[in-house]
Amino acid sequence: MLYKWLNAIDYVKNRKKFFAFSITITILGILTLAIFGLNRGVDFKAGTTLDVNGDKPLDKARVEALIKEAGFEAKTLTIAGSNNNHATARFDTVLAQADVTKVMDKLSGEYGTMTKEENTVDTELANELALKALYAVLIASLGIIVYVSIRFEWRFAVAGIVALLHDAFIVISLFSIFRWEVNLPFVAAILTIIGYSINDTIVIFDRVRENMRFAKLRSFNDLADLVNASIRQTMTRSINTVFTVFIGALLLFIFGSESIKYFSLAMILGLVSGAYSSIFIASPVWILLKNASLKRPAAPAAAKE
Numbered sequence: 001m002l003y004k005w006l007n008a009i010d011y012v013k014n015r016k017k018f019f020a021f022s023i024t025i026t027i028l029g030i031l032t033l034a035i036f037g038l039n040r041g042v043d044f045k046a047g048t049t050l051d052v053n054g055d056k057p058l059d060k061a062r063v064e065a066l067i068k069e070a071g072f073e074a075k076t077l078t079i080a081g082s083n084n085n086h087a088t089a090r091f092d093t094v095l096a097q098a099d100v101t102k103v104m105d106k107l108s109g110e111y112g113t114m115t116k117e118e119n120t121v122d123t124e125l126a127n128e129l130a131l132k133a134l135y136a137v138l139i140a141s142l143g144i145i146v147y148v149s150i151r152f153e154w155r156f157a158v159a160g161i162v163a164l165l166h167d168a169f170i171v172i173s174l175f176s177i178f179r180w181e182v183n184l185p186f187v188a189a190i191l192t193i194i195g196y197s198i199n200d201t202i203v204i205f206d207r208v209r210e211n212m213r214f215a216k217l218r219s220f221n222d223l224a225d226l227v228n229a230s231i232r233q234t235m236t237r238s239i240n241t242v243f244t245v246f247i248g249a250l251l252l253f254i255f256g257s258e259s260i261k262y263f264s265l266a267m268i269l270g271l272v273s274g275a276y277s278s279i280f281i282a283s284p285v286w287i288l289l290k291n292a293s294l295k296r297p298a299a300p301a302a303a304k305e
Helices: 002-007 015-035 060-069 097-111 123-151 154-177 184-212 220-255 258-295
Strands: 047-053 076-080 086-091 115-121
Touching: 015 154, 015 258, 047 097, 060 076, 060 086, 060 097, 076 258, 097 115, 123 154, 123 184, 154 184, 154 258, 184 220, 184 258, 220 258
Parallel strands: none
Antiparallel strands: 047 086, 047 115, 076 086
16 A cells, blocks of 8 residues: 555655755754754763662662762663663763762662773863764765765766755754754764665666666656656665664664664664655755756757868
């Protein structure tokens, strides 16, 4: 039923509706980012992460209470380990060594001897991490542009990068709108989404290029028929791939640990956005660029001697 409905859509004819939908979310994201920014996690702002291990099972509520008794409050607290004997506490502030000692004294008094591992991110390092994360995304995008330009043509590269940036920004916008925490796993998810998105888009572009070998493109309608046919021919592959990976990401989100919760959530959103942009955004953008070349007047023939 789903495939039948998708195959009945005229993707080129309805391109303005798809563009309007994406532009609306993008504008909302820009406004939210401009007003509130991102809800940066401890990886991208000053703070301390404290990992502790003990011999006894740890109760989350009790550990939180002990940390408060020491005069602090953890931004997040995760209990893990085969015997629930490992705790990871993230603080929004940088804890001095004396502060860490206070927390450990409270925990040791309740649960006996415990070992700790302390990681502190200062403001300068946090800003550097955020900047390098941005560089990683830009470098990945540039590499994809170069590859697609060589492998296909520049119009495919432009359309592919529009879809790629669309996916990344949609996920970032949703995280900003709903104030979900942005951390290093989130950056890993964005880079994964970029790779997945361009891969899905390339499959459709490759079919478009193959079909162009046997098509006579003289008008916009010829291009529209070519793109619609190419999308329908790759629809089953696109949907099945997205569905398979989506189930894996969803199970990670439901059953995975707290530390990868936002990674899984970003992956889920990115997979949906990637499938959407590959079908509804990338090819319609390419057809607009290609149509402009069809309208360009042919170069005058050389004069015969």
